[in-house]
Amino acid sequence: MRRALVSLVLLLASLLLSVAPCLAVKLNSPAPDFVLKDLHGVKQALSAYKGKLVLLNFWSTTCPPCVQELPSLNELYKEQKQAGLVVLGIALDPAEKPVRELVGKLKIEYPTMLDSNKDVYFDSYGLFGQPVSVIVDRTGLVREKIIGAVDxxxxxxxxxxNSYLKGR
Structure with missing residues (x-):
C-alpha cells in the first residue's frame, strides 16, 4: 500500500511539473488580461492600457529585493510616463495595510494593486519567485520577463x- 502511495505521489508531482511550464506566459504571446483593484479602490484592467508600454511588477512587502527596487522603478515611471510608460505594481501580500503603508512611505506614484490570492501572478501568468516584472508592448504582447531585482x-x-517605447 505504501509503495503504491509513493508511486502515485511521484506520478502526480511529475504531471504537475510537466504542466507548470505550459501555464507560464510566453514571450511574444498576448498578455493575459486581468482586473484588480488598486489601493484607491479603482478597478485596473490591463486591457485599458493597450497602446502604451506596460511594466507589470509583481512584489511583496516581505521580499527585501522587491522593496529595494521600488524607488528606482518609481523614478523610471516618473521619467518616462509622458513617453507612454505605464507601471502597474502588483503586490502579492495577503493584507492591504502593509502594502498601503510601504507605498505611502516610499511615495510610489504608479498604481499599486493587491493580488492576495495570486490569481494573476500564478494562475494567469504562471510566475514564480519575487520580484518578477513582465513587459507588455503597445500591442499587448509579452516582450520580456525579468526575474529578480533590477536597478x-x-x-x-x-x-x-526607450527601445520598447519607440516600438522596437
Missing part, C-alpha cells in the same frame, strides 16, 4: 525601455 535607473535598463 531601473541603470543605463542598460533605460536604453531597453
Amino acid at each position: 531601473w535607473n541603470s543605463p542598460q535598463i533605460k536604453a531597453k525601455m
Whole structure:
C-alpha cells in the first residue's frame, strides 16, 4: 500500500511539473488580461492600457529585493510616463495595510494593486519567485520577463525601455 502511495505521489508531482511550464506566459504571446483593484479602490484592467508600454511588477512587502527596487522603478515611471510608460505594481501580500503603508512611505506614484490570492501572478501568468516584472508592448504582447531585482535607473535598463517605447 505504501509503495503504491509513493508511486502515485511521484506520478502526480511529475504531471504537475510537466504542466507548470505550459501555464507560464510566453514571450511574444498576448498578455493575459486581468482586473484588480488598486489601493484607491479603482478597478485596473490591463486591457485599458493597450497602446502604451506596460511594466507589470509583481512584489511583496516581505521580499527585501522587491522593496529595494521600488524607488528606482518609481523614478523610471516618473521619467518616462509622458513617453507612454505605464507601471502597474502588483503586490502579492495577503493584507492591504502593509502594502498601503510601504507605498505611502516610499511615495510610489504608479498604481499599486493587491493580488492576495495570486490569481494573476500564478494562475494567469504562471510566475514564480519575487520580484518578477513582465513587459507588455503597445500591442499587448509579452516582450520580456525579468526575474529578480533590477536597478531601473541603470543605463542598460533605460536604453531597453526607450527601445520598447519607440516600438522596437
